[in-house]
Amino acid sequence: MKQLIDFLLQFGNLNDQQIELITGKTAELELKKDDYFSEAGKIPNRVGFILQGVLRVCYYSNKGEEITKYFGDENHLIVDWHHFEAKIAASEYVQAVTDCKLLVFSRKDWEELSNTIIGWDGIVNKIIQKTLLEKLDRRSPLVSEDATTRYLIFLEKFPTITNRVPLSYIASYLGVTQQSLSRIRKNIR
Numbered sequence: 281m282k283q284l285i286d287f288l289l290q291f292g293n294l295n296d297q298q299i300e301l302i303t304g305k306t307a308e309l310e311l312k313k314d315d316y317f318s319e320a321g322k323i324p325n326r327v328g329f330i331l332q333g334v335l336r337v338c339y340y341s342n343k344g345e346e347i348t349k350y351f352g353d354e355n356h357l358i359v360d361w362h363h364f365e366a367k368i369a370a371s372e373y374v375q376a377v378t379d380c381k382l383l384v385f386s387r388k389d390w391e392e393l394s395n396t397i398i399g400w401d402g403i404v405n406k407i408i409q410k411t412l413l414e415k416l417d418r419r420s421p422l423v424s425e426d427a428t429t430r431y432l433i434f435l436e437k438f439p440t441i442t443n444r445v446p447l448s449y450i451a452s453y454l455g456v457t458q459q460s461l462s463r464i465r466k467n468i469r
Contacts, residue, residue, distance in 0.1 A: 281303050281383070284303075284331075285299055287329065287355055288302070288403060291403045291410075292406065293399070294397070294399075294403075298397050301396060301397065302393060305385055305386075305392065306329075306383040306384065306385060307383070307384050307386075308382070308383060309383075310381050310382075311333070311335075311376040311381075313378055313379050315376045316375050317335060317358060317374040317376065318370055318373070320340075320369075321370070322369060323364075323368060323369055323370070324360045324363050325386065326359070326384050326385060326386055326387065326390075327359040327384070328357065328383070328385075329356075329358075329382060329383045329384075330353060330382055331354065331381045331383060332380060333354070333377070333378045333379055333380030333382075334376075334444050335351070335352045335374055335375060335376050335377060336349075336350065336351050336374070336445070337350040338373050338452075339371060339373065345452075347452055348449045348450075349372065349453070350415060351438060351441050351453070353440055353441055353444075354440075357407060357411070358374060359374075360374060361408060377445045428464050430454045431450075431464050431468070434454060447462065
């Protein structure tokens with residue numbers, strides 16, 4: 281619980297009563313490797329905070345290829361925010377890459393925090409802005425670089441994830457084949 285509160289306090293002030301309310305709204309959830317936190321075709325109805333483990337956001341291309349769009353690890357919120365907010369069916373999956381432990385808020389509890397805690401929406405907006413900037417920072421350099429440089433950037437941006445996820449997911453994220461990624465890894469050792 282301390283991890284969540286420390287995370288939230290980076291984005292705004294909360295008094296003891298507000299912290300108590302927040303902690304009372306969470307439920308612990310354990311996901312086994314490959315379990316889904318949310319699924320394409322369903323409306324996302326919960327927000328998670330990752331205590332332990334790695335999750336990924338992925339989708340299937342029109343050719344049926346599985347594409348990894350993003351990774352999330354400890355001390356990050358995980359939610360398909362656009363679809364959660366709009367209350368519409370998601371087009372992506374949020375899947376556990378490792379066994380995971382999360383603190384979870386239901387939609388009802390999340391909305392209650394928004395309606396009860398003055399400044400909650402400001403905290404949430406700052407978290408969303410930081411997350412979007414992180415995504416841009418992690419994805420933008422990947423667009424114009426060669427595969428080796430993309431992998432080196434990945435190692436720099438995701439230092440705690442590299443050895444915890446299958447190579448196929450990293451290759452998908454980088455837009456290269458698994459064989460190409462294996463060659464790149466071999467050449468930079």
